[in-house]
Structure formats: structure tokens, C-alpha cells
Amino acid sequence: MRFGILRGDLACILYEHTRHHVEYVFDDSITSLTEDPQGVRVAFERGGPRRFDLVVGADGLHSNVRALAFGPESRFVKEMGLYCAIFTTANHLGLDHTGQLYNTPGKLVGMYSARGNTEAKAAFYFGSPPLSYDRRDTGQQKKLLAEAFAGVGWEAPGCWTRCGTPRTSTSTRSARSTWTAGRPAGSRCSGTPPAAPRRCRAWAPAWP
Structure with a gap:
């Protein structure tokens, strides 16, 4: 028998079991990394600068840390032409530990x-050339999905009003010969979409 757990739930569990002895920084972002013999000086968007022995970027597909350490993602991330958006919604179909799929070309x-x-989770997949959109703009993402699924039946019509915040991402291939650049490093997690819910999204920049 196989058991699964939502990554958002796993993130919450890990946070609750580590928050008393691990420092978490919420609602902030790294703006620059400067390495010297003593470590890495990290500048933040909101907080003051700090110094760390090691910085590891594991902040999702469009990793900010990876871009600062290795350069623009366009240099080594290749779009594969598939987009995905996942919502949390009511289980109005009465699904019992199962799911249903609806396909059109x-x-x-x-x-x-x-x-x-x-x-329930509602998932929408569609093929498309590279799209330009604000990944933090919920309204823009819903509009993009409504246009992509116009005329599609089953659960697609009206879903954008029933569902919550979408987690929209694209299928990519990340090609790098190394995942380190001195003390800054990128983990394999910086090549996959973040899935933790906003209420428990935490970012630990490094360990001093």
C-alpha cells in the first residue's frame, strides 16, 4: 500500500517541528549575494544585510537565488511547452480518495x-508557446487560464470563480554542469515549482 502527502502539508509539518530551533524569515527576498573569504554577504529586500557561511537556493522553478548565483534562467532553463495550474476547491463531486480526468486535444x-x-484539487494542463505573465498576479493567471480553456466542457466553465489562488507553472528542463558557485549553491529543488501553500510558505536563507 502506498501513502502520499501533499507537499504543502509536509511543509507545515516540517515548519511546526523546527520553528523553535531554526530561524525562518517570512515575507522577504534576497536582492544580492557577495562572496568573500569570510562567507557570503546577503542583502534583503526588506531586512538588513547579513552574512552566512553558505547559501543554498531551493526556492522553486524560477529561483531568485539561482539567478543571482548563476545568472538569468534563460541561459540554462528550456521551456517544454506545457503549462500547469493547480487550485484548491470544494470536493463538490464527492470524490472518495480518487480523481477524474477530462481530455481534449x-x-x-x-x-x-x-x-x-x-x-479537492483542480488541475489544468495545456500546451502553449512561452507565455509572459506575472506569476504573483492571481487575476492575470485566472484570465490566462479562462482564455486557454474557453469552450472546454466538464469542470472548466466557471471554475475560476469557485477555486482559490492558482499555482501556475511551466514544464522546463534545467541544464547545468554544476550546482555550486563558490559558497552559493542551487539545489535540485530550484528546478521544480514550489507547492507549499501561502500560509506556510517559509524561506530560510541559510544557516549562520
Whole structure:
């Protein structure tokens, strides 16, 4: 028998079990990395600068840390032509530890139960050339999805009003010969989309 756990739930569990002895910094972002013999000086968007022995970027597909350490992602990330958006929504289909899929050429809509059937996840996949959009703009992402799935049946019509905040990402291939640049480093997690829910998204810049 196989068991699964949502990455958002796993993030919450890890946070709750480490927050008393690990420093977490919320609602901030790195703006620059400067390495010297004593470590890495890290400048933040909101907080003051700090120094660390090691900086590891594991902040998702469009990793800010990776861009600062290795350069623009366009140099080593290749778009594969597939976009995905996942929402949390009510389990109005009454799904019992299962899911359903609806396919049309170039598009897929899926619904699966989550958290003991108390809610559901709605997933939308579609093929497209590279798209330009603000990944932090919920309204813009919903508009993009509504246009992409116009005329598609089943659960697609009206889903944008029932569902919460989308987590929209693209399928890519990351090609790097190394994941380190001195003391700054990028983990394999910087090549996959972040999935933790906003309420528990935490960012630990490094360990001093």
C-alpha cells in the first residue's frame, strides 16, 4: 500500500517541528549575494544585510537565488511547452480518495480529492508557446487560464470563480554542469515549482 502527502502539508509539518530551533524569515527576498573569504554577504529586500557561511537556493522553478548565483534562467532553463495550474476547491463531486480526468486535444482538466476528502484539487494542463505573465498576479493567471480553456466542457466553465489562488507553472528542463558557485549553491529543488501553500510558505536563507 502506498501513502502520499501533499507537499504543502509536509511543509507545515516540517515548519511546526523546527520553528523553535531554526530561524525562518517570512515575507522577504534576497536582492544580492557577495562572496568573500569570510562567507557570503546577503542583502534583503526588506531586512538588513547579513552574512552566512553558505547559501543554498531551493526556492522553486524560477529561483531568485539561482539567478543571482548563476545568472538569468534563460541561459540554462528550456521551456517544454506545457503549462500547469493547480487550485484548491470544494470536493463538490464527492470524490472518495480518487480523481477524474477530462481530455481534449492539447488540454487536460483533472479533479482529485485531498485531505481526507474534505477538499479537492483542480488541475489544468495545456500546451502553449512561452507565455509572459506575472506569476504573483492571481487575476492575470485566472484570465490566462479562462482564455486557454474557453469552450472546454466538464469542470472548466466557471471554475475560476469557485477555486482559490492558482499555482501556475511551466514544464522546463534545467541544464547545468554544476550546482555550486563558490559558497552559493542551487539545489535540485530550484528546478521544480514550489507547492507549499501561502500560509506556510517559509524561506530560510541559510544557516549562520
